Amino acid sequence: MSHLRYDARPPRRLPEDGLRPEQWALARTLARWVEAHGGSPRLATLAARAALAEQDGDTALQLDDEARAAVAGEPLVGDGATTTPFVLDAGGRFALWRNFAHEREIAGLVAARRAAAAPLPLAAEVLASLFPGGDPAREGAQRAAVDAVGGRRLFVLTGGPGTGKTTTVLRMLLRLLRDDIAAADGIAVAAPTGKAAQRLVQSLRQESARLRDQLPADWARLLDALPVAEASTVHRLLGWSPRRGLYGRGPDSPVEAGVVVIDEASMLDLGQLRALLRALKPTATLVLVGDADQLDSVGAGAVFGDLVAVLAAAGAPDLVRLRHSFRADARLVGVNEAVRDGDPAALAAAIAAAGGQAQRRPVADPPALQRELRAWIASLAADGPPPPLPAGAEAAAHAAGTRLRALAARQLLCALRDGPFGTVATNAAIEAGLRRHWALPVDAGWYPGRVVMVTRNDYGLRLFNGDIGLCLADADGSLRVWFEADGGLRALAPGALPAHDAAFAITIHKSQGSEYRHVALLLPPDPEHRILSRQLLYTGVSRARESVALWAGDAVLATALARPVRRVGGLVARLQEATPMKQAST
Numbered sequence: 193m194s195h196l197r198y199d200a201r202p203p204r205r206l207p208e209d210g211l212r213p214e215q216w217a218l219a220r221t222l223a224r225w226v227e228a229h230g231g232s233p234r235l236a237t238l239a240a241r242a243a244l245a246e247q248d249g250d251t252a253l254q255l256d257d258e259a260r261a262a263v264a265g266e267p268l269v270g271d272g273a274t275t276t277p278f279v280l281d282a283g284g285r286f287a288l289w290r291n292f293a294h295e296r297e298i299a300g301l302v303a304a305r306r307a308a309a310a311p312l313p314l315a316a317e318v319l320a321s322l323f324p325g326g327d328p329a330r331e332g333a334q335r336a337a338v339d340a341v342g343g344r345r346l347f348v349l350t351g352g353p354g355t356g357k358t359t360t361v362l363r364m365l366l367r368l369l370r371d372d373i374a375a376a377d378g379i380a381v382a383a384p385t386g387k388a389a390q391r392l393v394q395s396l397r398q399e400s401a402r403l404r405d406q407l408p409a410d411w412a413r414l415l416d417a418l419p420v421a422e423a424s425t426v427h428r429l430l431g432w433s434p435r436r437g438l439y440g441r442g443p444d445s446p447v448e449a450g451v452v453v454i455d456e457a458s459m460l461d462l463g464q465l466r467a468l469l470r471a472l473k474p475t476a477t478l479v480l481v482g483d484a485d486q487l488d489s490v491g492a493g494a495v496f497g498d499l500v501a502v503l504a505a506a507g508a509p510d511l512v513r514l515r516h517s518f519r520a521d522a523r524l525v526g527v528n529e530a531v532r533d534g535d536p537a538a539l540a541a542a543i544a545a546a547g548g549q550a551q552r553r554p555v556a557d558p559p560a561l562q563r564e565l566r567a568w569i570a571s572l573a574a575d576g577p578p579p580p581l582p583a584g585a586e587a588a589a590h591a592a593g594t595r596l597r598a599l600a601a602r603q604l605l606c607a608l609r610d611g612p613f614g615t616v617a618t619n620a621a622i623e624a625g626l627r628r629h630w631a632l633p634v635d636a637g638w639y640p641g642r643v644v645m646v647t648r649n650d651y652g653l654r655l656f657n658g659d660i661g662l663c664l665a666d667a668d669g670s671l672r673v674w675f676e677a678d679g680g681l682r683a684l685a686p687g688a689l690p691a692h693d694a695a696f697a698i699t700i701h702k703s704q705g706s707e708y709r710h711v712a713l714l715l716p717p718d719p720e721h722r723i724l725s726r727q728l729l730y731t732g733v734s735r736a737r738e739s740v741a742l743w744a745g746d747a748v749l750a751t752a753l754a755r756p757v758r759r760v761g762g763l764v765a766r767l768q769e770a771t772p773m774k775q776a777s778t
């Protein structure tokens with residue numbers, strides 16, 4: 193979705209969610225480099241546009257016939273057979289060499305893993321015993337996934353919220369342990385962000401406790417071997433060194449695991465998937481789990497969506513899509529599905545059928561936003577500021593953990609960061625409102641109940657972009673900010689925190705991998721805003737477990753529903769070239 197046009201100068205006013213000056217500088221530098229190396233002005237413009245489009249997530253530009261013909265013969269442009277600064281592929285996609293090479297390498301590694309599959313079906317009675325007392329009609333796809341993962345080197349599981357992805361992963365791991373494939377070399381589970389990794393391990397832990405009571409006794413030993421104790425980020429799994437800007441794990445020192453599960457795989461970008469595939473032992477089983485309908489990664493590429501699309505189109509047996517939602521409260525299922533399908537009539541019907549658990553608020557201007565915010569602030573403030581923690585380290589940590597987890601009760605999500613409808617302004621309004629309700633000094637920077645989100649990784653403190661902290665008073669009244677991150681509870685003095693923002697409102701992008709009981713979703717008032725997309729709306733709506741309020745005008749909602757965004761890139765084509773898609777069938 194590249195809307196950006198290269199210009200010799202930056203625009204006078206930058207789009208509020210858009211480019212930073214250095215991004216224009218990069219595009220300009222590339223254009224100058226092209227002209228200095230004998231490229232035509234047309235090629236220089238395309239190169240700059242490709243660099244800008246990458247900031248939008250596209251790994252290539254789709255050229256029309258005229259543009260293709262204009263640059264095809266230039267020496268700086270090749271077809272991928274030899275290394276050239278730019279590649280124009282047979283489909284008319286124009287890419288920087290790095291993106292083309294990464295896509296081709298990923299496609300080759302995916303093809304190799306798929307070709308090495310030696311499918312190992314599971315005896316029907318063993319499969320049935322893993323789903324005690326269940327409804328075979330509703331869980332057919334889950335069973336199919338547990339059956340199909342045996343003997344694979346790559347397996348992809350996709351499904352919407354509550355379709356049982358984690359439940360299925362747990363059973364997959366049990367069967368792989370039983371096959372003895374995983375047991376030999378260990379299991380690693382990870383997710384792109386710390387928060388998502390933590391949620392994955394929590395779900396695995398809960399589900400394995402539940403299964404322990406249900407499964408025949410001979411599974412107990414295998415349940416003990418499940419990796420339910422530790423969550424890792426993909427960065428940590430791959431030995432990312434921030435100092436060197438490199439991954440420590442690679443073909444020469446692979447990840448020591450026989451099975452690697454990556455949850456929230458839609459958040460992986462091109463570079464991360466490449467690093468992951470390069471870092472696994474050829475014999476390891478990689479299971480990618482996610483929701484292909486969500487927003488693509490922050491970085492360039494749409495690798496999970498592309499992989500799912502290619503495997504689905506080929507009817508490949510190493511992809512399973514879960515469709516049935518098992519959530520106890522099913523009233524939001526229709527809302528999620530209508531948004532996913534971009535169907536306005538179905539959305540209106542689903543909202544009406546949700547009986548107050550889904551609401552529309554026509555927030556189209558700042559006064560309307562202020563009205564909604566007043567009610568939201570009143571509900572946040574209703575219980576008063578949190579009281580001081582009990583004395584004693586253990587009791588304090590226990591109470592702090594409970595309060596941190598209670599933050600998942602409600603969350604305001606915004607499409608934008610900047611402007612009156614963005615997180616910065618709404619956080620300021622919420623904080624001012626809380627100070628009023630709680631009779632705090634107007635200049636109280638820190639106060640019990642303040643919620644913040646870390647915005648930059650701090651490897652020394654082991655706090656990462658996206659980690660949520662809650663300020664609480666100790667028994668003696670001193671303030672500390674509590675985090676449940678990187679495997680445990682920790683508290684820091686407010687002054688010791690890395691870069692952070694208030695987090696009473698966070699962007700939809702930052703909410704990926706989290707869930708809340710009640711969600712309010714604020715979209716920008718301008719129906720033409722380029723950030724609006726179906727995936728953005730779906731990602732926001734699907735964060736809610738119990739209720740969702742859409743703060744958006746009619747036209748804005750209509751635009752978002754009608755705009756499925758497909759990133760431009762060559763990965764689908766490379767995957768199709770590299771893999772005769774049916775070869776890995778049983």
Ligand SMILES: Nc1ncnc2c1ncn2[C@@H]1O[C@H](COP(=O)(O)OP(=O)(O)OP(=O)(O)O)[C@@H](O)[C@H]1O
Nearest residue numbers: 326331352353354355356357358359360395518519
């Ligand atoms: N086959 C099943 N039979 C009964 N309940 C199920 C089944 N599969 C999943 N569930 C229940 O549905 C709920 C959601 O399951 P799970 O957490 O595995 O889904 P998920 O797709 O990982 O969800 P999320 O979107 O929260 O990541 C859980 O309460 C789980 O116990």
